[in-house]
Amino acid sequence: MNKQDAGRVLLDLHETPARRIAAAFSLQTIGDGESIALLVKAMKTDPSPNVRHECAFSLGEMASPLAVDPLIDAMLHDPHIFVRHEAALALGTLGDKKAIPALELLQQDKAPEVRESADIALQRFGMQVDEF
Numbered sequence: 001m002n003k004q005d006a007g008r009v010l011l012d013l014h015e016t017p018a019r020r021i022a023a024a025f026s027l028q029t030i031g032d033g034e035s036i037a038l039l040v041k042a043m044k045t046d047p048s049p050n051v052r053h054e055c056a057f058s059l060g061e062m063a064s065p066l067a068v069d070p071l072i073d074a075m076l077h078d079p080h081i082f083v084r085h086e087a088a089l090a091l092g093t094l095g096d097k098k099a100i101p102a103l104e105l106l107q108q109d110k111a112p113e114v115r116e117s118a119d120i121a122l123q124r125f126g127m128q129v130d131e132f
Contacts, residue, residue: 001026028058040070049080060090085117092121
């Protein structure tokens, strides 16, 4: 799928979540700034937590510093634990130390899955954390 088609499918809520996720993976492969912007937009606005999760995953795999702030925002504010967990892991993959204070805050999340993901991400920074 080319970038134009992938962007259209990703943001079209009439498409199935499976098609939107496939579009997210296509944009991950393309990997340019416009693809990052499209993934960020979908991560913030898509009603499906599965789509938002895969957008967070794709942003982490793209290893772009442009993804750090949107991933921090998703990690702290997305209502679904599935998305917060993936955003935390993506930030650990990206390795930008700017994420450390937010990850430390997430260690207090009410969801154990999210706390564990924050611990894993912090360990990727070489930090010691209590065993989860």
